[in-house]
Amino acid sequence: MVGRGQDGNERSDSRHHSGVLNQADVGGGSVTALALDSRPVVIELHGLLRDLDSSRWREELGQGAAERLEAIRVSLREQLQSAGEPGPVWERLAELAAAVEAHLPEAVNVREDWMRFRREVWPAYEALAASLRESSVDVPSLRPTNRARSLLHMGMGLLTIAAAELLPSHQALIIAAGAGAGAGWTMELGRRLDGRVNVALMRLFGPVAHPHEANRLNSATWYATAAFLLACWGDALAGAVGLCVLAFGDPAAAMVGRRWGRTAMGRGRTLEGTLGGILAGAVAVMVFLSSLHPELSAGAVAGVAVGSASAGLLAEVGVRRLDDNFTIPLAAAAAASLVLSVLS
Numbered sequence: 240m241v242g243r244g245q246d247g248n249e250r251s252d253s254r255h256h257s258g259v260l261n262q263a264d265v266g267g268g269s270v271t272a273l274a275l276d277s278r279p280v281v282i283e284l285h286g287l288l289r290d291l292d293s294s295r296w297r298e299e300l301g302q303g304a305a306e307r308l309e310a311i312r313v314s315l316r317e318q319l320q321s322a323g324e325p326g327p328v329w330e331r332l333a334e335l336a337a338a339v340e341a342h343l344p345e346a347v348n349v350r351e352d353w354m355r356f357r358r359e360v361w362p363a364y365e366a367l368a369a370s371l372r373e374s375s376v377d378v379p380s381l382r383p384t385n386r387a388r389s390l391l392h393m394g395m396g397l398l399t400i401a402a403a404e405l406l407p408s409h410q411a412l413i414i415a416a417g418a419g420a421g422a423g424w425t426m427e428l429g430r431r432l433d434g435r436v437n438v439a440l441m442r443l444f445g446p447v448a449h450p451h452e453a454n455r456l457n458s459a460t461w462y463a464t465a466a467f468l469l470a471c472w473g474d475a476l477a478g479a480v481g482l483c484v485l486a487f488g489d490p491a492a493a494m495v496g497r498r499w500g501r502t503a504m505g506r507g508r509t510l511e512g513t514l515g516g517i518l519a520g521a522v523a524v525m526v527f528l529s530s531l532h533p534e535l536s537a538g539a540v541a542g543v544a545v546g547s548a549s550a551g552l553l554a555e556v557g558v559r560r561l562d563d564n565f566t567i568p569l570a571a572a573a574a575a576s577l578v579l580s581v582l583s
Contacts, residue, residue: 273318274328274374280314281371281378284335284364287311288381291357294498301348312339328374331367338363369454377559380449382493388447389490396486399466403479404531409470416463416470423460461562465569474576476532480543481572483527484551488520489567492552508556516555520548520571539582543575550574 287307290300315336322329342359344352361381368378399416406412430437441453452458462485469478496512504510524544528535535543551571555563 273322273326273332274371274376276321277318277328277332277367278371278376278378280311280318281364281367283307283314284311284339284360285368285379285381288357288361288364289497291353292497293354294494296350296353298348298350301344301346301353304353305344305347308339308343312336315339328367328370331363331370335360335363335367365449365454382449382497388449389494391447392490393486395462396482399482400479400486400527403470403475403482409473409475412475413467413470416467420460420463420467423457423463427456427460456562458562458564462564462568465565469568469572472572474572477572477576477579478568479527480524480547480575481551481568481570483524484520484548484571485564485568487523488516488548488552488571489555489563491519492516492555504556505559513552513556516552517545517548520551521545524548524575536582539579542578542582546578547571547575 287304289295291304315332319329319333319336322332338360342356344356346352365380368380371378402415403412406415426436426440430440437453441448444459448457465485466478466482469481472478492508492512492515494512495515496509499515500509500511502510504513521544524547525540528540528543532540548571550573551567554566554570558566
């Protein structure tokens with residue numbers, strides 16, 4: 240078993256401070272200082288949880304993971320002990336430390352133990368990450384392997400592309416896209432007005448949702464908003480290309496990054512994942528354009544494919560404040576429109 244130290248005393252202390260927290264009046268400066276101080280250990284834990292993804296697990300990783308986890312536990316204890324007055328960040332940090340202590344792997348080389356640890360600690364990590372972002376301290380969210388989500392991603396992309404190609408008029412496309420965006424924003428409003436709605440929606444979409452989406456704007460709403468803006472733009476072909484890059488390039492980038500990603504590019508993305516996403520997105524666009532738009536020259540098809548996929552996946556890395564389900568299709572569509580205006 241991974242050593243637990245004096246976890247009984249630590250949990251008692253955490254409960255004590257959490258009780259004080261509800262009555263504490265903490266200034267923004269002290270919260271920001273703790274948020275900044277805790278960022279390194281949070282980034283370390285993110286790296287560990289990312290490497291424990293089922294697609295990356297190897298038995299020989301267990302011992303190294305145990306050593307990393309022990310260093311993280313020590314850092315968490317030090318952060319909690321050295322902090323001043325408790326506040327929202329302190330509470331989330333204490334909850335994360337308690338979750339880590341409560342779900343330590345029983346054996347360092349047993350895959351199931353590490354997967355359980357990851358699954359149980361993940362929500363506490365995301366809650367702390369959300370609290371840090373509220374203090375203007377940027378930390379990444381986890382993007383675990385979720386094949387159901389990836390399949391839904393591609394299916395929704397194909398459905399939207401089919402709508403762009405088959406609906407009889409531009410007005411019909413705007414109405415259909417507007418209905419999707421309206422439904423998304425209605426659910427967002429409902430779950431913010433009533434926590435029970437949020438719980439019900441997260442349970443309903445649990446198989447394809449990430450835990451951090453319980454506290455942030457849902458990726459599906461970002462997607463529906465982007466599709467509506469592209470419909471209003473009026474360039475249906477460029478819009479369809481943008482959605483094609485999102486549907487195939489984004490899941491590919493995630494899968495390649497989790498399995499082979501080593502070179503960090505920020506926001507939890509890797510160079511290997513981004514290149515894999517560009518390749519997959521470009522291939523998907525080439526198949527789409529070659530099949531449904533034979534009027535385009537081979538040079539135009541290749542230029543649009545490479546340009547749109549590159550713009551979309553680089554926007555995912557470069558734009559920090561917006562969801563990639565919004566930035567990828569808009570950037571890819573803009574690049575497609577530019578290349579088409581030059582080459583066609």
